[in-house]
Amino acid sequence: MSFWHFLQLNWSELLSLVQQHVVLVFIAILVAVVIGVPTGVLLTRYRSLRGPVLGIANVMQTIPSLALFGFLIPLPFIGGIGTRTALVALVLYSLLPIIRNTVTGILGVDPNVREAAVAMGMTSSQVLRQVELPLAMGVIVTGIRVATVIAVGVTTIAAAVGAGGLGVYIFRGLRQYDNNLLLAGALSAALLALAADFFLGLLQRQFSFEAKRSVAGSTTRKLLLAAGVLILVIGGFALWRGRATSEARVSVGSKDFTESALLAEIVAQMLEARGVPVERRFELGGNLPHEAMIAGTLDLYPEYTGTSYTAILHHTPISDPRAVYEQVKQEYAAKFNVAVSEPLGFENTFAMLVRGDDARRLNLKTISDAAPQAPQWRAGFGQDFMSRADGYPGFSKAYGLKFAEVREMDLSLTYIALSSKQVDLVAGNSTEGRIATLDLFQLADDRHYFPPYEAVYLVRQDSLMRVPALQEVMTKLANGISTDEMRRLNYEIDGNKRDPKEVVKEWIAKRGL
């Protein structure tokens, strides 16, 4: 699909992401100005505070944004997932340039001018408002400009905590190796940054009295003011609208890969069909969905029993699916007050994949069958598989595997790498749609090394009580999706690049759910 064609198809979604992005940046900068400028003024009055406060603001900027989001999620009031967390992080990032430039700007005012102001009989607040702030405004606006451009960039990461914005396209594009998505997200973010820089540059020139002509400029200033007020009103409205309807909603989350988003979308549409308003918090990175659910900002999300068992509950992997399921169910109820749905009917486990023709030629059925071939093979594994305890280190030991070469690569690249003979064995996902379309063969885990990864929904107990429709949906989906069916659904999205909402809609209609 050409980029142009992609834009035509996705124009309205892209626009709404741009709008989310702009609103996030605008509100964050507004709050940062409201906090930062008075703080800066205070620092010019109390010299001893200057070092510590600027130091703290400096440290804030050095925390990697994803880590900062991670710290914020468990916190009450400012934490959780969604817009609020993203805003808190963005404000923290924006403070430094604004505070620093306020201090620099005010301290840079000609001392003769300040003294004249005092000697004319101005009170200290008049000196500040009529002399220091206007003369420092050029420098302060420069700080706001820098903060805004940084914020436009950092906001792309806000998508990882479900706050939306152009990061949604960038993350999705990275995951699906879709250059159109990547380009649309990154290009729009870059254009936004340039536009913000340009307009704040105009504003800055308005405040720099050096360049100001005697008469000209007042109309430009009025226009800028009008534009500012307009954006404020739109932003406020968007925020108000978001708030007004959040009461009765069910917040559905997902992890940041296609299948998780698909499973979440299924529940979302089924709830909506039953008149329950849904808030979608899809594509959350890492452990965010779990932490958000514990923090109460997420009502449910799809998970795999093996992941809960090992990554959340920190048990050593075992191979009995029933035992894992029961243990997870019991501990989640006791520790987190979270219910585990009936298994959905498929597993998404690590699948050891070889090319179909190799499997037929060498008559390979199981991983043990393939072990003698391994010394001649190159293997390709994703970063996740290479690093986790139940991944490569344990796996190679369990089967006594030694490969000629092990390459670490992005998970979604491994399938293509295998079919194009760059590597000879990869660890994929068992529900990956391309297994069938690329003629790949999944070797059976004959020693039952991998723990069972049965798909389930995790739901907060209090949400089940609050929304009866949730229980009904969970019951209907029990054992409702086979592995083949999941592969097909995944392929519709990753392979055929179709809209997940439509794929889910069709599937629900076909199944009469």
Added chain:
Amino acid sequence: MSDVAHRAIVEFDNVSFSLSGTNIITDLNLIVERGETLVLLGESGCGKTTTLKLVNRLFEPSAGEVRVEGKTTTSWDPIELRRRIGYVIQEGGLFPHFTIARNVGLVPALAGWEQQRIDERVRELLSLVGLDPDRFAERYPRELSGGQRQRIGVARALAADPPLLLLDEPFGALDPLTRASLQREFADVATRLGKTAILVTHDVREALILARRIGLMHKGRLLLLETPEQFLASDHPQVRAYLETLELKGDDR
């Protein structure tokens, strides 16, 4: 006593001032009379600018007291005190982001005058300092020459009709011709309006032209306080040193 109190507008009573351990003013006794122009003469760092700032309470004395209109500066409300005192500094100290009209009308605006009255006052003052209000009112300070800015500085100090003017090297940064004509005009204006002025300079010629009395300062002390005629006749070595510079200049010509 009551006669002195009536005639005196500023009194320095055994005033000393030190800043982070350094004595800047030592035992200063000085009475400035209503309507006179008193010039404080001295080299850089002699404490003459500090003396000015003690009057409008930009500084407070470390010892002794400064009285303005019979009341110590520390018992004045500083804002009220400063609005009764016009202050002119080198290059005018104008606000670069204000128009000339707003610069001149600043103190009246702070005092809450009506806009129309301020506008009238600004036009009156610009005419007084020899600048056409129609041409200059809406300009910004950087669009003016040094001499014009200095005139605006004087106009601003006069705006709220304060009884007392403090001038810190007001004509220092100007070329000799502009300086001479501004000095003449200032002397004229001050006499006409009956203002008391304390003017600080290191230029003995300026002191002789403008002063009713000259106070010679050196290392934080007031060495002598004389009329220009007495000053010219003095045998004090510091005075002779100043007058020699004058003669040298005369030879050059």
